[in-house]
Amino acid sequence: MKRLYTIAIVLLLTVSYASAQRASDRCWHLDKIQFLQHRQDFWRTHRLYSAAARPLSEITGGFYNLTEAQYGFGLKEIDAPFAEYYAGITNTLGWRFGSGIALGGGIGYYQYNGGYDIPIFGDVRWYLGRQRVKFFLMGTGGFMANFKNFKDLSRVFVNPGAGLTVPIAKNLHLSFAAGMLTQWDRNIFEDGPGYRDSFINMKLGILYLK
Numbered sequence: 001m002k003r004l005y006t007i008a009i010v011l012l013l014t015v016s017y018a019s020a021q022r023a024s025d026r027c028w029h030l031d032k033i034q035f036l037q038h039r040q041d042f043w044r045t046h047r048l049y050s051a052a053a054r055p056l057s058e059i060t061g062g063f064y065n066l067t068e069a070q071y072g073f074g075l076k077e078i079d080a081p082f083a084e085y086y087a088g089i090t091n092t093l094g095w096r097f098g099s100g101i102a103l104g105g106g107i108g109y110y111q112y113n114g115g116y117d118i119p120i121f122g123d124v125r126w127y128l129g130r131q132r133v134k135f136f137l138m139g140t141g142g143f144m145a146n147f148k149n150f151k152d153l154s155r156v157f158v159n160p161g162a163g164l165t166v167p168i169a170k171n172l173h174l175s176f177a178a179g180m181l182t183q184w185d186r187n188i189f190e191d192g193p194g195y196r197d198s199f200i201n202m203k204l205g206i207l208y209l210k
Contacts, residue, residue, distance in 0.1 A: 070088050070204075081114025089108055104124075174205070
Protein backbone atom coordinates (compact mmCIF):
# COMPACT_ATOMS: atom_id res chain seq x y z
CA MET A 1 0.00 0.00 0.00
CA LYS A 2 2.80 2.38 0.87
CA ARG A 3 4.42 1.54 -2.44
CA LEU A 4 1.23 2.51 -4.30
CA TYR A 5 1.08 5.82 -2.43
CA THR A 6 4.71 6.50 -3.26
CA ILE A 7 4.17 5.76 -6.97
CA ALA A 8 1.06 7.98 -7.04
CA ILE A 9 2.90 10.87 -5.39
CA VAL A 10 5.82 10.57 -7.87
CA LEU A 11 3.42 10.54 -10.84
CA LEU A 12 1.55 13.54 -9.47
CA LEU A 13 4.77 15.53 -9.04
CA THR A 14 5.93 14.58 -12.54
CA VAL A 15 2.65 15.69 -14.14
CA SER A 16 2.64 18.95 -12.18
CA TYR A 17 6.23 19.74 -13.24
CA ALA A 18 5.49 18.99 -16.89
CA SER A 19 2.35 21.14 -16.81
CA ALA A 20 4.25 24.01 -15.18
CA GLN A 21 7.02 23.70 -17.77
CA ARG A 22 4.55 23.77 -20.65
CA ALA A 23 2.81 26.79 -19.12
CA SER A 24 6.11 28.62 -18.67
CA ASP A 25 7.06 27.79 -22.26
CA ARG A 26 3.76 29.22 -23.46
CA CYS A 27 4.27 32.36 -21.40
CA TRP A 28 7.79 32.79 -22.75
CA HIS A 29 6.57 32.46 -26.34
CA LEU A 30 3.71 34.87 -25.71
CA ASP A 31 6.11 37.38 -24.16
CA LYS A 32 8.43 37.04 -27.16
CA ILE A 33 5.58 37.59 -29.63
CA GLN A 34 4.33 40.64 -27.71
CA PHE A 35 7.88 42.05 -27.61
CA LEU A 36 8.26 41.65 -31.37
CA GLN A 37 4.87 43.31 -31.95
CA HIS A 38 5.82 46.24 -29.72
CA ARG A 39 9.14 46.60 -31.52
CA GLN A 40 7.41 46.64 -34.93
CA ASP A 41 4.89 49.21 -33.72
CA PHE A 42 7.72 51.35 -32.37
CA TRP A 43 9.63 51.39 -35.66
CA ARG A 44 6.45 52.07 -37.63
CA THR A 45 5.87 55.23 -35.61
CA HIS A 46 9.54 56.27 -35.15
CA ARG A 47 11.02 55.96 -38.62
CA LEU A 48 14.37 57.45 -39.43
CA TYR A 49 14.27 60.34 -41.87
CA SER A 50 16.28 58.41 -44.44
CA ALA A 51 13.76 55.55 -44.38
CA ALA A 52 10.72 57.82 -44.67
CA ALA A 53 12.21 60.09 -47.34
CA ARG A 54 11.01 59.77 -50.89
CA PRO A 55 13.71 59.81 -53.55
CA LEU A 56 13.19 62.28 -56.38
CA SER A 57 12.65 59.41 -58.81
CA GLU A 58 9.38 58.58 -56.99
CA ILE A 59 8.05 62.12 -57.34
CA THR A 60 6.42 62.60 -60.73
CA GLY A 61 6.05 66.38 -60.64
CA GLY A 62 4.63 69.30 -58.72
CA PHE A 63 5.49 72.42 -56.76
CA TYR A 64 8.92 72.88 -55.16
CA ASN A 65 10.65 75.44 -52.98
CA LEU A 66 14.44 75.70 -52.77
CA THR A 67 16.29 77.88 -50.25
CA GLU A 68 20.07 78.09 -50.69
CA ALA A 69 22.92 79.70 -48.79
CA GLN A 70 25.74 80.67 -51.15
CA TYR A 71 29.36 81.71 -51.10
CA GLY A 72 31.67 82.62 -53.97
CA PHE A 73 35.29 83.73 -54.26
CA GLY A 74 36.52 85.87 -57.12
CA LEU A 75 38.82 84.92 -59.98
CA LYS A 76 41.58 87.00 -61.61
CA GLU A 77 41.10 90.70 -60.75
CA ILE A 78 39.65 90.75 -57.24
CA ASP A 79 40.83 94.13 -55.93
CA ALA A 80 37.83 96.02 -57.26
CA PRO A 81 34.53 96.31 -55.32
CA PHE A 82 32.03 93.54 -56.07
CA ALA A 83 34.85 91.28 -57.32
CA GLU A 84 36.66 89.67 -54.36
CA TYR A 85 33.86 87.55 -52.83
CA TYR A 86 30.15 87.38 -52.19
CA ALA A 87 27.90 85.61 -49.65
CA GLY A 88 24.16 85.46 -49.70
CA ILE A 89 20.88 83.58 -49.70
CA THR A 90 18.28 82.92 -52.39
CA ASN A 91 14.79 81.43 -52.51
CA THR A 92 13.37 79.74 -55.60
CA LEU A 93 9.79 78.69 -56.32
CA GLY A 94 9.00 76.47 -59.26
CA TRP A 95 7.45 73.40 -60.82
CA ARG A 96 8.90 69.96 -61.49
CA PHE A 97 7.93 68.30 -64.77
CA GLY A 98 8.14 64.59 -64.05
CA SER A 99 11.27 63.44 -62.23
CA GLY A 100 13.73 65.24 -64.52
CA ILE A 101 13.28 68.91 -65.44
CA ALA A 102 12.50 71.63 -62.87
CA LEU A 103 11.83 75.27 -63.81
CA GLY A 104 11.59 78.12 -61.33
CA GLY A 105 12.28 81.71 -60.49
CA GLY A 106 13.43 83.51 -57.39
CA ILE A 107 14.97 86.40 -55.54
CA GLY A 108 17.78 86.76 -53.01
CA TYR A 109 20.40 88.92 -51.37
CA TYR A 110 24.16 88.99 -52.12
CA GLN A 111 26.69 90.84 -49.96
CA TYR A 112 29.95 91.69 -51.76
CA ASN A 113 33.14 93.39 -50.73
CA GLY A 114 31.95 96.89 -51.29
CA GLY A 115 28.16 96.61 -51.40
CA TYR A 116 25.13 94.46 -52.05
CA ASP A 117 22.94 93.28 -54.91
CA ILE A 118 19.44 91.83 -55.15
CA PRO A 119 19.47 88.95 -57.67
CA ILE A 120 16.22 88.35 -59.56
CA PHE A 121 16.60 85.21 -61.63
CA GLY A 122 15.29 82.19 -63.44
CA ASP A 123 16.50 78.68 -62.62
CA VAL A 124 16.43 75.41 -64.56
CA ARG A 125 17.65 72.03 -63.25
CA TRP A 126 17.88 68.64 -64.87
CA TYR A 127 17.90 65.70 -62.45
CA LEU A 128 19.55 62.51 -63.73
CA GLY A 129 19.08 58.85 -62.82
CA ARG A 130 16.67 57.01 -60.50
CA GLN A 131 18.88 56.51 -57.44
CA ARG A 132 18.07 58.06 -54.05
CA VAL A 133 21.05 60.45 -54.21
CA LYS A 134 20.52 62.25 -57.51
CA PHE A 135 22.95 64.19 -59.66
CA PHE A 136 21.73 67.33 -61.42
CA LEU A 137 22.86 70.00 -63.85
CA MET A 138 21.71 73.57 -63.29
CA GLY A 139 21.60 76.91 -65.05
CA THR A 140 20.67 80.17 -63.32
CA GLY A 141 20.61 83.64 -64.81
CA GLY A 142 19.03 87.03 -64.39
CA PHE A 143 19.45 90.57 -63.20
CA MET A 144 21.17 92.01 -60.12
CA ALA A 145 19.60 95.20 -58.86
CA ASN A 146 21.40 97.75 -56.66
CA PHE A 147 19.07 100.45 -55.40
CA LYS A 148 21.83 102.72 -54.05
CA ASN A 149 23.25 103.21 -57.54
CA PHE A 150 20.93 101.45 -59.95
CA LYS A 151 22.58 102.74 -63.12
CA ASP A 152 26.22 101.96 -62.33
CA LEU A 153 26.06 98.99 -59.93
CA SER A 154 23.23 96.90 -61.37
CA ARG A 155 24.35 94.03 -63.60
CA VAL A 156 23.34 90.80 -65.35
CA PHE A 157 24.67 87.32 -64.52
CA VAL A 158 24.67 83.63 -65.41
CA ASN A 159 25.53 80.73 -63.11
CA PRO A 160 25.88 77.23 -64.62
CA GLY A 161 26.85 74.34 -62.35
CA ALA A 162 26.14 70.83 -61.06
CA GLY A 163 25.26 69.19 -57.77
CA LEU A 164 23.61 66.42 -55.74
CA THR A 165 20.38 66.02 -53.77
CA VAL A 166 20.09 63.75 -50.70
CA PRO A 167 16.68 62.79 -49.19
CA ILE A 168 16.40 63.54 -45.46
CA ALA A 169 12.62 63.44 -44.82
CA LYS A 170 9.40 62.63 -46.63
CA ASN A 171 9.32 65.86 -48.65
CA LEU A 172 12.75 67.36 -47.86
CA HIS A 173 16.10 66.99 -49.57
CA LEU A 174 19.52 68.47 -48.97
CA SER A 175 20.96 70.13 -52.06
CA PHE A 176 24.69 70.63 -52.71
CA ALA A 177 25.91 72.49 -55.79
CA ALA A 178 28.98 74.19 -57.22
CA GLY A 179 29.45 76.29 -60.31
CA MET A 180 30.78 79.49 -61.84
CA LEU A 181 28.92 82.77 -61.53
CA THR A 182 29.82 85.44 -64.10
CA GLN A 183 28.40 88.95 -63.93
CA TRP A 184 28.56 91.78 -66.45
CA ASP A 185 28.06 95.50 -66.26
CA ARG A 186 24.86 96.69 -67.91
CA ASN A 187 27.04 98.67 -70.34
CA ILE A 188 27.61 95.49 -72.35
CA PHE A 189 24.24 96.30 -73.96
CA GLU A 190 25.42 99.79 -74.85
CA ASP A 191 28.32 101.31 -76.73
CA GLY A 192 30.38 102.18 -73.67
CA PRO A 193 32.99 99.95 -72.01
CA GLY A 194 31.83 97.39 -69.46
CA TYR A 195 33.39 94.96 -67.02
CA ARG A 196 33.07 91.31 -66.11
CA ASP A 197 33.68 89.49 -62.82
CA SER A 198 33.66 85.74 -62.23
CA PHE A 199 33.31 83.66 -59.07
CA ILE A 200 33.58 79.99 -58.17
CA ASN A 201 30.51 79.52 -56.02
CA MET A 202 29.07 76.86 -53.73
CA LYS A 203 25.47 76.38 -52.66
CA LEU A 204 23.93 74.49 -49.75
CA GLY A 205 20.16 74.32 -49.71
CA ILE A 206 16.93 72.73 -48.50
CA LEU A 207 14.63 71.47 -51.25
CA TYR A 208 10.95 71.06 -50.37
CA LEU A 209 8.79 68.99 -52.72
CA LYS A 210 5.03 69.11 -52.34
